[in-house]
Amino acid sequence: MKNRMNLAARHLAAAWLLLLAGCGHGAAQNGLPLRIEISHVVGEAPLRLGDSYKTSAGDGWSAERLRYYLSNFRLRRADSTWFVNPQSADSSRGYFLVDEADAASKQFQIGPIPEGTYSGIEFLVGVDAARNSAGAQTGTLDPARGMFWTWNTGYIFFQFEGHSPQSSDAEHALTYHTGGGADSPARSVFLQFQTPVQVTAENSAELHLYADLSRLFDGAHALRPATLPTAMDPKAAAEVADNSAGLFRIDHIHKLPKAGLAQGQ
Amino acid sequence: MKRSTPWLFALPLLGMLAAMPWAQAWMTAHATPRLQVPEGWPVPRYDFAGNPVTSAGFALGRRLFYDPILSRDGSIACGSCHQQFAAFAHLDHRVSHGIGGVNGKRNTPGLFNLAWQPDLMWDGSVHHLELQPVAPMSNPVEMGGSLALAVDKLRRNARYPELFAQAFGSPGVDSQRLLRALAQFTGTLVSADSRYDRFVKGKEAFTPQERDGLDLFREHCASCHREPLFSDFSYRNNGLDAAPRDAGRAVVSGRDEDQGRFRVPSLRNIALTAPYMHDGRYDSLEQVLDHYSGGIQPSPTLDPSLAHGVPLSPDQRTALLAFLDTLTDESFVHDRRFAETHD
Numbered sequence A: 001m002k003n004r005m006n007l008a009a010r011h012l013a014a015a016w017l018l019l020l021a022g023c024g025h026g027a028a029q030n031g032l033p034l035r036i037e038i039s040h041v042v043g044e045a046p047l048r049l050g051d052s053y054k055t056s057a058g059d060g061w062s063a064e065r066l067r068y069y070l071s072n073f074r075l076r077r078a079d080s081t082w083f084v085n086p087q088s089a090d091s092s093r094g095y096f097l098v099d100e101a102d103a104a105s106k107q108f109q110i111g112p113i114p115e116g117t118y119s120g121i122e123f124l125v126g127v128d129a130a131r132n133s134a135g136a137q138t139g140t141l142d143p144a145r146g147m148f149w150t151w152n153t154g155y156i157f158f159q160f161e162g163h164s165p166q167s168s169d170a171e172h173a174l175t176y177h178t179g180g181g182a183d184s185p186a187r188s189v190f191l192q193f194q195t196p197v198q199v200t201a202e203n204s205a206e207l208h209l210y211a212d213l214s215r216l217f218d219g220a221h222a223l224r225p226a227t228l229p230t231a232m233d234p235k236a237a238a239e240v241a242d243n244s245a246g247l248f249r250i251d252h253i254h255k256l257p258k259a260g261l262a263q264g265q
Numbered sequence B: 001m002k003r004s005t006p007w008l009f010a011l012p013l014l015g016m017l018a019a020m021p022w023a024q025a026w027m028t029a030h031a032t033p034r035l036q037v038p039e040g041w042p043v044p045r046y047d048f049a050g051n052p053v054t055s056a057g058f059a060l061g062r063r064l065f066y067d068p069i070l071s072r073d074g075s076i077a078c079g080s081c082h083q084q085f086a087a088f089a090h091l092d093h094r095v096s097h098g099i100g101g102v103n104g105k106r107n108t109p110g111l112f113n114l115a116w117q118p119d120l121m122w123d124g125s126v127h128h129l130e131l132q133p134v135a136p137m138s139n140p141v142e143m144g145g146s147l148a149l150a151v152d153k154l155r156r157n158a159r160y161p162e163l164f165a166q167a168f169g170s171p172g173v174d175s176q177r178l179l180r181a182l183a184q185f186t187g188t189l190v191s192a193d194s195r196y197d198r199f200v201k202g203k204e205a206f207t208p209q210e211r212d213g214l215d216l217f218r219e220h221c222a223s224c225h226r227e228p229l230f231s232d233f234s235y236r237n238n239g240l241d242a243a244p245r246d247a248g249r250a251v252v253s254g255r256d257e258d259q260g261r262f263r264v265p266s267l268r269n270i271a272l273t274a275p276y277m278h279d280g281r282y283d284s285l286e287q288v289l290d291h292y293s294g295g296i297q298p299s300p301t302l303d304p305s306l307a308h309g310v311p312l313s314p315d316q317r318t319a320l321l322a323f324l325d326t327l328t329d330e331s332f333v334h335d336r337r338f339a340e341t342h343d
Helices: A002-029 A234-245 A258-264 B005-019 B021-030 B055-065 B134-138 B147-156 B160-168 B175-186 B195-200 B208-220 B249-253 B285-294 B314-325
Strands: A032-042 A060-077 A082-084 A096-099 A107-113 A116-125 A154-163 A173-179 A187-199 A203-212 A248-257
Touching (some): A032 A187, A116 A234, A154 A234, A187 A203, A187 A248, A248 A258, B134 B147, B195 B208, B208 B314, B285 B314
Antiparallel strands (some): A032 A107, A060 A096, A154 A173
């Protein structure tokens, strides 16, 4: 009798597990991903590594390297609730390392996004404090990728390296790195959609973000290579971090049918 | 049931074998340490739940610790500057020489009880035990390479891919596995069996002089060198220089009030870890006591508790030194599990 009860209980448990697994699986399958493409620009023109540009103050600058982390994506619904993009403690899922020199890194997907109407997107330029101090990571967060500080361990959130004739550093180098510990230079960015984005079972969207590097100098803080050739220590990096959050804008959003998403991957 | 019976006959034989001295020595040398929290100690800061210590993982970590393959030119291992007989400090070296014989700027600290340490390095620049090795590996005056370079060398090595697979249950050499294996070794370096520890447990007596030394220690030193880890892990300026030559903690924090502040080091195994201070300027504990009794240099960031120094009579000095000797953990520095092996 006892055995039969056990058997019945086991069957019930198995059924529950299947049901739960089914639900979980269904949820994961439900909804399409949202594609994000990033273009680095200076004003309206595409950024070219090595080209010379001028700030509004007349300082010259060029970029040789531009890399940064984006993470903690959220989509705001019309009813002011949020869809939080899943991140996993076991992998670097949800953490994106954008590198101007690597075309593939400038196009990625978040989601799957539940069906609904969304009015804006939020993300972090950098890595959240919890993950920044969570030990050895893999994938985009692998410290061997070189986006990791050893003099104050933690990720380099935003890395801009170039030159400026006004820089007093050796070879007129311009070096802006933000990252590190206690006073986190990770900055949150919220961008409102001009028209709400609909995600349905058949259609998702592609967000084309522009990151305007002229705003690195002409942003919330006016940064001048003559007085700030290098920013790395927490104090100097705070202003660079503020400006890095102001680089982003939505250039356009277009509808992306399910078929197009499948092809893109 | 039938099938397992023959094994039962082998059990007494195994027991006899295990009782033999050579077998015991073998087991001591090969057993895998686990992080056991000594009685009265706080909860460790490093959580092994995400990196469970296994015999193969620990052995891999130990092998990596002693292997110069982690340096750029294969000349410097972690163990080159962290010597077990010196409680993993670098005996007689004010600062250590790294790749190409270049000197570093700070004294090599001893390595023990790291699982309890909130931040690592003299200035607290490393916030996680697993990530600590990245600093010396990429420092041009230490191992001069990089994490990526080390991973690449290990992948191409004849032995390591197999050892990584054994340690982590699947093929693959990556930086996370490298750092976790090292943490299995460094995180289980527990030193908690000094004469002081046995005295606290009531298992061993102190001489009256050692007892006096303990009282003096608790009166004058223990507010910073807090028992049982003998550090409160704060950052303080202990008055070495009127104008600090090394900004210390301020490099990491960017705050002026941290100028010349360094992590309060543990005093465990202190008799073994000469020279002393962040720059290794003092060769002996006598010189250290000279400093605290009459050599404190005032500066804006000097720790207030040291404003008037720690004056000690000659007898008190002798007693304090006798007590500091009781912090030496002989079983730790002779623990064969932590020693370099050549298997």
